[in-house]
Amino acid sequence: MSIEAPRGGCADPRERGLLLAPEFPDAYRHVMRAIRVAAAVLTAGLSAALPLGAQTTAFVGATLWDGTGAPAVQHATLVVQDGRVVSVGTAPAPEGSTVVDVSGRWLIPGLVNAHAHVTGYWARDEITDTLARIEGDLLLYARYGVTTVNSLGDEPSQAKWARDVQDTPTLTRARLHFAGPVITATTPEDAVAAVDANADFGVDWIKIRVDDNLGTVQKLPWPVVIAVIKEAHARGLRVATHLFYLDDATRLLRMGSDLVAHSVRDADVDGELVSLLKERDVCYVPTLVREESTFVYGRRPPFFDDSFFVKYAKATEAARLSNPTFMRRTATSPDGTRYRAALAQAQKNLKALEDAGVRIAMGTDSGPAGRFPGYFEHRELQLMVDxxxxxxxxxxxxxxxxxxxxxxxxxxxxxADRWADFLVLRSDPLADVANTRSLDAVYVAGNQVR
Ligand SMILES: [Zn+2]
Known part of the structure; x- marks a missing residue:
């Protein structure tokens, strides 16, 4: 099947054609074999993917911003052992450690994407094994500096196997958490069964969509929403909600939604929404670049010529999106015009919520066709600053x-004690967020993946 333009929903139903029916290898051996195949295919040509093992490595001389909100430390020493941070400070490199001179560079934590997707789409032309395709998506994210991916729904079921083997110092791709099949039940009884199936399988989140896709489809019925949230909470799982409208956001928060997975895009956020988000300590994920992806391919976007994009982005996908017929169809789509307005509304709401002290988690909805994993996260940061x-x-x-x-x-x-997932930048990202693109190297568990 062909994959069309990305549309309003966070994952177009047509993307389901990419997904395999649940089929879980029962032999762990099979998983490890697939991962070895993936690693061999995907790291071919990679200059230095050297697992550190038990050796100690000290990255010295950079300005280090640790992500806690503390000021950056100049001439820092970052000590890594067994894939984890041992210490950060200004002491000299420990005796006997391998020293990596990163003088003049900036070190920041690897990026965490709270709303992405792992579809297997990006490596599907080169790789047939589904688990290896997932690993391919995760390597792609990592090469752009996104070292943790929260996939909010409809992954191939093999995502579980990728997640279950990642707590290792030899990891050389992004970490994965996932939501499993999005709950689309029509009755509360079916909803409970679907939540239970996901919970039994071992998902990290339950995902629902409460959206009419600009008035084209029925929203998930409210009795179903209530049943999903109740059952998810009973099973110890949190519910991430796709939404569009302010009224739905307010209602979902009152019902117990645990993560707002997209921006409110129809109206200014109000005091009631702010209070609910803060009282319930619910995070808000803007996914601004998702809106942009609905109209940006109306002409050939400038980023297709950005060397940072070109280095790892799937060239055949950029070519597909640059097809004149495709561009004309996108440019004349009324949905694109509406989502362009929705982006402006979303940006206004983001600023209001940040100023109000709501916790904002970066997310992009990248991963489906047309939404480039890894690159879109840098674009999202720029849209947040804009x-x-x-x-x-x-x-x-x-x-x-x-x-x-x-x-x-x-x-x-x-x-200390966290995984040594970090980026090496040539320029100060705090001075200009576009400098996250001055990406010299990416490390996952202390292993260089870019
Ligand atoms: Zn999504």
């Missing part, structure tokens, strides 16, 4: 805040 956030606020939302929103306590900051 909305009025400081580069520091945008970077906090993409590191420690996103991690805490996902309740991950081993990523998101460069502090």
């Amino acid at each position: 909305a009025g956030l400081s580069p520091g606020q945008a970077l906090m939302s993409a590191t420690s805040v996103a991690a805490s929103c996902l309740r991950l306590d081993d990523v998101g900051t460069l502090t």
Whole structure:
């Protein structure tokens, strides 16, 4: 099947054609074999993917911003062992450690994306094994500096196997958490069964969509929403909600939604919404670049010629999106015009919520066709700053805040005991957020993946 333009919903139903029916290898051996195949295919040509093992490595001389909100430390020493941060400070490299001179560079934590998707789409031309395709998506994210991906729904079921083997110092791709099939039941009884099936399978989140896709489809019925949230909470799972309208956001928060997975895009956020988000300590994920992806391909976007994009982006996908017929259809789509207005509304709301002290977690909805994994995250940071956030606020939302929103306590900051997932930049990202693109190197668990 052919994949059309991305549309209003966070994952177009047509993307389901990419997904395989649940089929779980029962032999762990099979998983490890697939991962070895993926690693061999995907790291071919990679200059230095050297697992550190038990050796100690000290990255010295850079300015280090640890993601906690503390000021950056100049001439820092970052000590890494067994994939984790041992210490950050200004002491000399420990005796006997391998020293990596990163003088003049900036070190920041790897980016955490609170709303992305792992579809297997990006490596599907080169790789047939589904688990290896997932690993391919995750390597792509990592090469752009996105080292943790929260996939909010409809992944191939093999995502579970990728997640279950990633707590290792030899990891060389992004970390994955996932929501499983999005709940689309029509009755509360079916909803409970669907939540139970996901919970039994071992998902990290339950995902629902409450949206009429600009008036084209029926929203998920409210009795179903109530049943999903109740059952998810009973099973110890949190519910991430796709939404569009302010009224729905308010109602969903009152019902117990645990993550607002997109911007409110129809109206200015109000005091009631702010109070609910803060009282319930619910994080808000803007996904601004998702709006942009609905209209940006009306002409050939300038970023198709950005060397940072070109280095790892799928060239055949850029070619597909540059097809004149495709561009003409996108340019004349009324949905594109509406989502362009929705982006402006979303940016206004983001600034209001940040100023009000709501926790903002960076998310992009990248992963489906037309939404380039890894690159879109850098674009999202720029759109957040364009909305009025400081580069520091945008970077906090993409590191420690996103991690805490996902309740991950081993990523998101460069502090002792966390995984050594970090970026080496040539320029100061706090001075200009576009400098996240001056990406020299990416490390996952201390292993260089770019
Ligand atoms: Zn999504």
